[in-house]
Amino acid sequence: MCGIAGIVANIEVSGSLYLALYALQHRGQESGGISTYDNGTVHKHKGYGLVFEVFSQETLQTLSGKTGLGHVRYPTTGGSKPENIQPFNFMFRGHTLSVVHNGNLVNTDELRYEYEGRGHIFSTTSDTEVISAILANEIIHGHTVGEAISFCMRTIRGSYAVIFMLDGSLYAFRDPLGIKPLCIGMLPDGGHVVASESVAFDAVGAKFLRDVVPGESLLLKADKVYPRQIMSAQSPAHCVFEYIYFARADSVIDGVSVYNVRQKTGALLAGEAPADADLVSPVPDSGIAAATGYADASGTPFREALIKNRYTGRTFIMPTQEKREMAVRMKLNPVRGHITGKSVVLVDDSIVRGTTSRRIIALVREFGAEKVHLRVASPPIIAPCYLGTDFPTREELISHHKNVEGVRAAINATSLAHISLEGLVEAIGLPCNHLCTGCLTGKYPLAIDGEEEEPRCIEKIDPYK
Template sequence: MCGITGITDSTDVSGSLYLALYALQHRGQESAGICTYDGETVHRYKGYGLVSEVFSGPILDGLRGKTGIGHVRYPTTGGSKPENIQPFHFMFRDHSLSLVHNGNLINTDELRYEYEGHGHIFSTTSDTEVIAAIIANEIIHDHTPDEAISYCMRKISGSYVVIFMLDGILYSFRDPLGIKPLCLGKTETGGHVLASESVALDAIGAEFIRDIRPGESVRLQGGEVFSRQVMKAKSCAHCMFEYVYFARADAVIDGVSVYDVRRKTGALLAREAPAKADLISPVPDSGTAAATGFSRESGTPFREALIKNRYTGRTFIMPSQEKREIAVRMKLNPVRGHIKDKSVVLVDDSIVRGTTSKKILSLVREFGAKELHLRIASPPIIAPCYLGTDFPTRDELIASTKSVSQVEKEIDATSLAHISLDGLIKAIGIPRQDLCLGCLTGKYPLAIPGEKEDDREIEMVDSYSCP
């Protein structure tokens, strides 16, 4: 998962892109980048680090223009290599193409082999460059950008939202299952903004217009939005993990308030798996809303047993388990007076490998907690994700090889319980057939070799067909 944004017709595009990326920082902390266009030249800058570390005032001043795109990266496909930092930028046949992508293609290897056969030389290991190669190749062969998008969407398979800037014009498209989020807004100056989450629009004072529809392509030009429905699926496959963990709590994704979903998961957890305790505490921050719902439903007081150091990042999206474990003590510190000799319910969003949960419980127990009941606002994660979230192999997923009672013993919890799958679906409020639940069920919305498929019928509704 990553965070992407694109802004056009802005009087200060680099400053607006900076603020939008800052609001999307939770979606990727490894690197950040911006490309802008001033009518003649593309200006670009990118590097490792947080948005505030990569960009300074003088750098932003040099990113001139009224249109631009930006990216924050959390590495999945391609790994942590400097050449994979986005945006990508290419020059060909007097065209300038800059592109950002959030998602994960599942047919990258086949497409890379095919386009190497066409003579394309790849300079990165990212699936994003494959998307750029397809689009560029179609334009080289005298197809319009809209035709290139139609052909690209026909060729690629997986999860994707793409924003690209071609000769200063902004284009975007979203996969037909709507796995990854993308929304559209209007700026105070009459321009438009595209972003992974609505919080980026809020950060620059833009008005939310709507979510980009699954399978839709848009072009932003001359202050107008031109839309085409390129592909259509019988049902969607919105990623459930956006609502459980990845998105910011104050975001609205595909018409659903993330905060409300998390609060409802906590309330349902309290009904499904009550625990007698002195206090309810979140594992901050993604467990906070669920903990408030649990506290309200159970009648047990809400009190913070853990205080988060706001100057550390999200441990889940750190590149190695060793760094995640070290980060736990840097990130969280128990409040001794709240937990000493107390029975505590800790509410968290998920358990992936189990090592971080074990470390947190050990930390709270060290500060004097008498009992530790862990409640998880998602069902057990039993299968890897192939569509953009860094869930590891089944061997590394603790719930894939162990029962809930075995995990409870492994992490040394007094008790452990997860929300049910039906409970999670009810909290999200989106029909089961319109959610991607692959990591929870082992059945995926797309054909993945060696895995079970929860088939979604997809049809091409755009009339264009490339020979």
């Protein structure tokens, strides 16, 4: 999972790109980068670290130009290597190309093999370079940018929201199932922004216009957006984990308020799995909205049993299990007076590997809680995600090989309950067949080797000619 943003405006864009990436920092904390275009030259800077660590005021001043794009990353395909830090920048046949991508392709290996056979030499292990190679190859062979995008979308399979800059023109496209989010905003003084989440628009003072339609491509100018529908699916497959965890609570994803979804999951969970307790507390931050919903619906007082250190990152997207475990005590500290001698309902967004949940419960017990009831605002995660979320194998998933009682015992909770899939779908407010629930059901919206498919018919509206 990553965060991407692109801006074309009537003024310099590097400062606004910085703010947009800062707002999207929750989507990736390993690295960041920005590329801008100015009078035939691509200016670029990227590196490991948080956005404020990668960029300084002096660095931003070197990134001149009225068009640019940026990326924050946590590693999925290709792993954690410096050459995989985006944006990717290329020069070929008098053209300059810069590309950022959020998502995960499922046919990367076969496409790399095909393009290596054509003489392309890959310098990274990222699927984003495969997308770049396809676009560049089509343009080299005389096809228009629109034809290159159309061919690329016909060729790649998986989840993708892509922004690219070709010779200073800004383009974007989204996969036909709309698995990863992408939306468009307008700057107050002229210009357009495209980004993973609407919170990026708030950061730069832009007005939210709409979500990019699944299967749509865009040419963005400062004064106008030129849309083109290239592919269409019978129904979309928006990533359910965006609503559960990844997106910021104040975002609107595909017309749905993330905060409202999480609050409603808590309220429904209180009805599905009540607990006799003295207080309801979130596991911050992504459990906060669900905990308020649970407390309101159950009538149990809301109290913060855990305080988050604001200077630590998201443990789930840290690259190793050892770092995730070490981060728990750095990230969370109990409020002793709220929990000593009390029965506590802890509300969390999900259980993936179980190790973090076990450590949090141990921490709350250590500070005097008599009972710890864990309520989870997602169904059990039983299957891997091949489309951009970092739980790649069934062996890592505690709920794959243990039932709820087995997980409860493993994490030492007094009781454990998850919201039902039906409850989660109700909270999101979209039909179940408009969501990708592969990690919850083991059924995926597109063909993946060795997995069960729940197919969505995709029509190629604008075939490559």
